[in-house]
Amino acid sequence: MAIFNFISSFNHHPLLLLSATGVVQPLSQYAMSLASGHPTTNGTDPASSSQTPNQPKCLPDIPVDVLRLIAENLDRASAFALSLTCKSLRDAGEIKVWETLDLTTGYDPESLEEPSLDQDECINRQRSVSTMVRKRLLALKRHPFRIECVLGLRIEPSDGPNNSTAKSFIEIIKLVAPNLRRFSYLQIPWGDIEFVIRRTLFANFLLEELKKLSFPRVVELRLSLHESAALGELNCLLPPMPNLQTLEICASRLSYSSVGSWDVNTVPKLPKLKRLEVGHIDDQVDDMTLAVLPRLIQAAPNIEHVVIAGEWDPLSSDPTYVAARGLKKLKSLEIFTGALSGLGAVGRSGFEALEDLTVxxxxxxxxxxxxxxDLSMPRLPNLRRLAVMTSPRLPGAEYVSLGITPQPDYAGHIGPSFIRRLDRNPSLTQIQFVFDDNAFRSPYAVALDVPAAPLLTDPSSWEATGARGVLIRTYINPSTQEQLVHLRALTRALEHPSAQSYVGARRAWRDFCNFRGRTIPLSILRGAYIEAGVDVAWIEPGREMEFGHRPDGWKVLEDWRDEVEDVSDVEYVDSDGESMDLADSDFEDDDDDDDDESGEDEGEGEDEDESETEQTTDWADTDEDVDEDDPIGGWDVD
Structure with missing residues (x-):
């Protein structure tokens, strides 16, 4: 009945079938009448008139396009049941069941305390793969339609060339290669030398056969390369896949020997590659993953999305960054290393097309x-969205269940250093705080066939999905060129009247604003928005926007600012522990006055030290080149 419930959903679908009498009728009505044995709406029996009323009726042959539509709406369990119970609709179930041919034992290092396997475990997995390969090959030959259904192939190489399993592997690959879209070559890190040798023999045998094949439709390739792996596997898999768009590599400490045998001149060009992911990078000296990654980047000049994960804290001169800076179409960069200090090269030069950055x-x-x-940011002219992977948080669903609390009746302060960073990133409109244990998924996971949820999301969905972050708007007064900075943050981070930060029970929208160096009272801010004819509770960010179509909003802000004292919002504490308010524009004047009044060398020395400190910590204001060995790079540390 489940399939007939699905077919009934085609009532309003433009797909119609021609009945036996030439009358066009919906597919659902036609299929239901066939299955029930009752006449159709025009009074005719869909089956042959020579059949007796009690004789079972069979569905006619259904076009493959219709079967594929049915398969798209089936889960795997329903598809498997359908392939066993209904002859005419069997192929719809087969399409779903055989969509991904998985010839692995389900090994996933992310779910194991000890990723390496002992000898007994290796033998058991090898036997499982052998049995699986033999059965799947027989099933494919028994019903050739299944070969056309295989769009994804996952293999776990496990034995030498003299074993029949290796030959069966090759036979399966040859059968499905012409129609294949996704290919996963997933080695298991076996430590026993016997199995390492056997796997190497199998790899050599497999590579020789793969060189003879073509994978014209493969767009996704996933590889797991380990310390004993031969990078020749990568060089032999890439050339037969001219239309490759996604390359994911799980690289766990490649050895010198494996990289040394990899001729950079034989790296094939990858003109259609759009996405490159490399995970499990190790920061050890002998980890040659970093020697491989730049070569891949150089071979794929049209990459748009790069993801790097692992224990890696590179310097500004890192060859991977040097290569990535040359990518003219790179729009998204995700770096999951737990270290911000190594990302300085991102903000120094290149990366002109980068729009999304995740750190x-x-x-x-x-x-x-x-x-x-305290938020470090690079300097990128076209950066629009910045995601920061934080310490563990509640799942999004729990944030949603808590609801949204009313907005606090005060506006937050925006300091001059953050405004300066905004000026250096003229396109930045969104900062999102995210936490996801599965942000970088293991290539061993079968769920990779299902696209991962994006980390950066549209602000209109934040309340419904439990997101947290900051939206940025800046307005420019066309008459005076003055700037109004207004941030709206959805967060649980609140402030107590004692100036202590704390986490509230629920999320709330908070306003942060700055005009002429002062935080605008919330009542004044709302009044200015009303006079300008703009909604103060906006959720669509933007930079250098027009503040309404009337100048009244600017007049409200100017009148308010002319009436308040020209002092800073930030409270400072002097050396005696006394509070003092200083005007942002008076910092240098105060220092100069102290120099003039004291007239002492000691005072001058203190000023010089302060100047040197400012130049060191805020060097990003200058255009001088950065020391290539400086781990801070181009990140602001105001």
Whole structure:
């Protein structure tokens, strides 16, 4: 009945079938009448008139396109049941069941405490693969339609060339290669030398056969390369896949020997490659993954999305960054290394097309996520969205269940250093705080066939999905060129009247604003928006926007600013522990006055030290080149 319930959904579908009498009728009505044995709406029996009323009726042959539509709406369990129970609709079930041919034992290092396997475990997995390969090959030959259904292939190489399993592997690959879209070559890190040798023999045998094949439709390739792996596997798999668009590599400490045998001149060109993911990079000296990655980037000049994950804290001169800076079409960069200090090269030169950047800051907890003054940012002219992977948070569904609390009746402060960073990133409109244990998924996971949820999401969905982050708007007064900076943050981070930050029970929208160096009271801000004819509770960010079509909004802000004292919002504490408010524009004047009044060498020396400190910590204001060995790179550390 489940399939007939699905077919009934075609009532309003434009797909119609021609009945035996030439009358066009919906597919659902036609299929239901065939299955029930009752006449159709025009009074005619869909089956042959010579059949007796009690004789079972059979569905006619259904076009493959219709079967594929049915398969798209089936889960795997329903598809398997359908392939066993209904002869006419069997192929719809087969399409779904055989969509991904998995010839692995389900090994996934992310789910194991000890990723390497002992000898007994290796033998058991090898036997499982042998049995699986033999049965799947017989099943494919028994019903050739299944060969056309295989769009994804996952293999776990496990034995030498003299074993029949290896030959069966090759036979299966030859059968499905012409129609294949996704190919996963997933080695298991076996430590026993016997199995390493056997796997190497199998790899050599497999590579020789793969050189003779063509994979014209493969667009996704996933590889697991380990310390004993031969990079020749990569060089032999890439040339037969001219239309490759996604390459994912799980690289766990490649050895010198494996990389040394890899001739860079034989790296095939990958003009259609759009996405490159490399995970499990090790920061050890002998990890040659970093020697492989730049070569792949150079071979694929049209890459748009790069993902790097692992224990890696590179310097500004890292060859991977040098190669990535030359990617003219790179729009998205995700780096999951737990270290911000190594990302300085991102903000120095190149990366002109980069729009989305995801970095990791494991020390950023929820209480302090709105301390924007402490948020490091690169300088990228076209960066629109920045995602920061933080310390563990509640799942999005739990945030949603907590609801949204009313907005606090005060506006937050935006410091001058953060405004300066915004000026250096003229396109930045969104900063999102995210946490996802599966942000970088293991290539062993079968769920890779299902697209991962994006980390950066549209602000219109934040409330419904449990997202947290900051939206940015800046307005420019066309008459005076003055700037209004307004941030709206959806967060649980709140401030107590005692100035202590804390995490509230529910998320709330908070406003942060700055005009002429002062935080605007919320009542003034709302009044200015009303006079400008703009909604103050906006969720669509933008930069250098027009503040309504009337100048009244700017007049409200100007009148308010002319009436308040020209002092800073930030409270400073002097050396005696006394509070003092300083005007942002008076910092240098105060220092100069102290120099003039004292007239002492000691005072001058202190000023020089302060100047040197400012130049060191805020060097990003200058255009001087950075020391290539400086781990800070181009990141602001104001």
């Amino acid at each position: 990791e800051d494991e020390d950023l907890d929820e209480t302090n996520e709105l301390n924007l003054e």
